[in-house]
Amino acid sequence: MLLIPCPWCGARNQIEFTYGGDATLKRPPPDAPQEAWYEFVYLRDNPCGPHDELWLHSAGCRRWFKVRRDTRTHDILASARPDQALPGGPT
Amino acid sequence: MRYSIFSLARNAATHHENWPLAWRSPEPKPAYDAIVVGGGGHGLATAYYLAKEHGISNVAVLEKGWLGGGNTGRNTTIVRSNYHLDPNEHFYEFSLKLWESLSQELNFNVMYSARGVLNLVHSPVDMDAALRRGNAMRLNGIDAEFLSRDEIAAWIPALDTSPSARFPILGGLLQPRGGTVRHDAVAWGYARAADARGVDIIQNCEVTGIRIENGAIAGVDTTRGSIATRKLGIAVAGNSSRLAAMAGIRLPIESHVLQAMVSEPIKPVLDTVVSSGAVHFYISQSDKGELVMGGDLDFYNSYAQRGNLPALEHVVAGCLALFPSFGRLRQLRSWGGIMDMTMDGSPIIAKLPVGGLTMTGGWCYGGFKATPASGWLHAYTMARGEPHPLNAAFTLERFAEGRMIDEKGAGPKPGAH
Secondary structure (H helix, E strand, C coil), X not given: CCEEEECCCEEEEHHHCXXXXXXXXXXXXXXXXXXXXXXXXXXXXXXXXEEEEEEECCCCCCCEEEEEEECCCCCEEEEECCCCCCCCCCC | CCCCHHHHHHHHHCCCCCCCCCCCCCCCCCECCEEEECCCHHHHHHHHHHHHHHCCCCEEEECCCCCCCCHHHCCCCEECCCCCCHHHHHHHHHHHHHHHCHHHHHCXXXXXXXXXXXXEECCHHHHHXXXXXXXXXXXXXXXXXXXXXXXXXXXXXXCCCCCCCCCCCCEEEEECCCEECCHHHHXXXXXXXXXXCCCEEECCCCEEEEEEECCEEEEEEECCEEEECCXXXXXXXXXXXXXXXXXXXXXXXXXXXXXXXXXXXXXXXXXXXXXXXXXXXXXXXXXXXXXXXXXXXXXXXXXXXXXXXXXXXXXXHHHHHHCHHHHXXXXXXXXXXXXXXXXXXXXXEEECCCECEEEEECCCCCHHHHHHHHHHHHHHHHHHCCCCHHHCCCCXXXXXXCCCCCCCCCCCCHHHC
16 A cells, blocks of 8 residues: 655545656647657656656645655655655656 | 377376476577567567577577566466457457467467457447447457347356346457466476577576667677677566666656456356456456456556555455455455556557667557567567568557557556556
């Protein structure tokens, strides 16, 4: 069972949350070349180790936030609001 | 040694103490004509077909752990070709045809059991989709039959087919030639057959780097030293992103954990494979008597080869909605495997943008049933430097070109396929 620390509600059971994927992706500007959109929509680093990801507290406060979680162990290392940086900068 | 009733009798006379090892465990040579990374079913099949179909037998299979210790040993052994889109139908049907004669091909009993795969239909929408898919299959020469609720009730008494069931059953789409195969035997059979054709199978040998010179493969670095080659095939689904990253390539893949479990063994109760897309659940009974079941991903990136309880609870809930009597069973064990989840739900069997580098991966939930065809087509692509018509659509470039093969129409959400 993952105990996920929502920045607003505190640590809660994983069944309250929806996974949102890689949090490091940056949406390109509308006039960006096709290549930039391809990378944004399809390509992922998919790291084995610490992974910065988005979660939605869908059965709670319904807000998105960032989590740093180790994909080898499922250990949750940190969480932060969307407008805050995770400690230690990007993975 | 060829396995037969005579070799069995001969070895019985000596109390089975003199069986030869099924394959050698040689030291890696400094160079090979081709190297396959990954000693699961796909990698071993690739090596076997390189030697058999293309005469390339100076081949090494590098495995970081032991043969079949990854997804080949972690799946639920189901084989079928009941897809909807043409590239998938032709590919998986080619695979199912290889399964049908694989025991004879490898001289190793892989226990292919054509017990049928039945997809349950619970609503008029399900019905339309199942009939459409069944008709698409039949147009492509693949066996598909629609069963009524009464036919299913007579065949599978353990299934709750009453109109008051939580998920009422309106019928089902059956592929009679679908079924199960003994998964470990697939790895061992291909390993033995590849070894007999001169392939070096090297276990406990993890690839740590890929050497590229002038835009082409020059070799690999491993935990057992550097090995030179001009042809490198990656068959490490679950870890494809990590291997591709060693060659500077990003893939349209996320790694997710998928769990499965078995109950304690019981007497025969279920002689087919039953699945329900509405409940997200599938089940079959192994020859040992265990009920083998699974369902959804855990739905977060993972390389951990184990999952969490909410996903298993969902599987059990689906099981009990369809088979109420199974509530008395105890779970014997559960496990997780790491899936390459692609952005359209279909695999990648293709050349990568480095000379001499190919991959077979991106299997999502469907890697086991693809094993023979994946190996056959990956070997073809490695040997010829170009894809076969059966894997021509499964390129890496299709994502940039907008040629997705998206069975579900779920869009670029890896967990949604």
